[in-house]
Amino acid sequence: MNKNMLYRSIPKVDVLLEDPEIQGLIETYSRDTVVESIHLEMDALRKYIGTCEDEEKAKEQIGNLNMNVRRTVTAMHTPNMRSVINGTGTILHTNLGRAPISQKHMNRIAQIATGYSNLEYNLEAGRRGERYSHFEKLLCKITGAEAAMAVNNNAAAVMLILSSLAKGGEVVVSRGELVEIGGKFRVPDVMEQSGATLVEVGTTNKTHYDDYESAITEETKALLKVHTSNYRIVGFTDTVGIDELIPIAKEHDIPVIEDLGSGVLIDLSKYGITYEPTVQDSIRKGADVVCFSGDKLLGGPQAGIIIGKKKYIDMMKKNQLTRALRIDKFTATALELVLQEYLSEENAIQNIPVLKMITKSYDETVAEAKTFKRMLQRAKLPAAYEVVDCESQIGGGSLPLERIPSAAVAIHPEKISVPELEERMRHLPVPIIPRTVNDTILLDVRTLDKDAMTLAVKQLKEMDILEETSLL
Secondary structure, X not given: OOHHHHHHOOOOHHHHHOOHHHHHHHHHOOHHHHHHHHHHHHHHHHHHHHHOOOHHHHHHHHHOXXXXXXXXXXXXXXXXXXXXXXXXXEOOOHHHOXXXXXXXXXXXXXXXXXXXXXXXXXXXXXXXXXXXXXXXXXXXXXXXXXXXXXXXXXXXXXXXXXXXXXXXOEEEEEHHHOOEOOOOOEHHHHHHHHOOEEXXXXXXXXXXXXXXXXXXXXXXXXXXXXXXXXXXXXXXXXXXXXXXXXXXXXXXXXXXXXXXXXXXOXXXXXXXXXXXXXXXXXXXXXXXXXXXXXXXXXXXXXOEEEEEOHHHHHHHHHOOHHHHHEOOHHHHHHHHHHHHHOOOHHHHXXXXXXXXXXXXXXXXXXHHHHHHHHHHHHOOOOEEEEEEEEEEEOEOOEOOOOOEEEEEEEEEEOOXXXXXXXXXXXXXXXXXXXXXXXXXXXXXXXXXXXXXHHHHHHHHHHOOOOOOOOOO
C-alpha cells in the first residue's frame, strides 16, 4: 500500500474551490466557511490514510471528500437545538425540555417576540411599567396571594427569597428537606450563595415541632419548608406542616417560606393522580412566601414563581439580585398565557399539554395506540407491531413514585437489531426518542399527539430506517 501516492491524490484546496459543487456551497453559504470545512476534512482524511491499511477503503474516502465537505458546511449552518418526538412516556422529561408549550400559545408568543411589546411599559399611564404586571394579578387571583413575581428558575427564586429576607442571618430547615434539585445543585449550596446561614434541625426521616422551636435564636430570620417533590421518604417518618410552623413564626415575628418545587395549581387527585399539595393550600395555611417552578406541573415556561405577602415580595423586587435573575419577554408572555388558562380548570386541562397528558385516561391511550399501530402497518415497513400496556411517568422531579397506566406501540424490526433501530431513530431529521424495554422499541402514546404520530410514520417510511441499508 503506497500511502505517499494516496496523500498526493488528495485534491489541492484551490482545485477543490473550482469544483462546481463546491462553488455552489460558496454561493449558498460563504467562502470562509467552505475553506474552513475543506481544511477540516482534509486533516481528517490525512489522519485516516495514516492509520488505514486497506487501499480501496482509503481511495473510497478520498472520493467522498466533496460529500464530507458538504456535510461539514451544512452542519455548521444547522441549529444544534432541534425538535424531537418524545415516545418515552415521561411527560416532564428534563433532557427533552420538560413542559411543552401549546401551538396556540407559541403563535401568540411569536407574534409578540418578533416585534416590540409593552414588556415594561404601562399603556394606560403612558410611562414605565413592570414586567411582572402582566401576570401578577392572575397569580394572585388563582392562588390567593397578595403579590407575585418571577425569576428565571426555582433555584433562583430560593436564592432571591433568602437573600432578601435572611441575608446575614439564620434560616431553620429540616434535615429531611435538604434536597438536591438536579445537576448536583443542592438546597444548602443555594442557601449559602444567598448569604443566609443554614441551621439544620431534626433527622433525615423525623423532624418535630420542638426541633424548630429550640433552634430559633435572635439571629433567626426565617423558617424554611422544602417540599420533597423529587423524592419520598416512606416508613418511620414525621414532618412538621406549614400550619404548625405559623404559630412559632408569628411568636418570633419571622416569615415562613415554602419551596414547593414542582408547584401545582389544580388538585390532580380527582384525575387519579396521587394528591400533591397545591400552591393554594400553602397560602391558605398561612405561608408568607411560596416559590415553585413554572415548567413542571404548572405546564409553562422555565421560571421560578414567587408569591406571598406584599411586603416581602416588594423587598425582593428591590433586591439587586432581581436584575440578574429576571425573566425575559418570552417567559413573561408565556407565563401570562398559561396562567390565563387556569381561570377555568376545564380550559387548563384541555389547553395545557402537560395537564392534558397527565389526565389522559388509560382507555384513551389504548385507542390512540391502536390508531398509531394501523398507521405504521399501512406504511408496509419490515417490522411487526403490537399494542402493549405500559406505565408512563410524570418526571421532571415531580411525583417520583407516580406511575400512570398507559399504552404503547411495540416495534419489532425484521431486518435490523433493536439497538440499531434506536440509534437510527435518534438521527432522523426530527429525532424519535423511544423507550427500549426487553429488547423491544416502545413508543408510549401518552406523550405523542396526532401530529407527532403522523410525522413519525412519515419519517420511518421515507428514510427507510428499518431496512438493512438506510438513507441515513
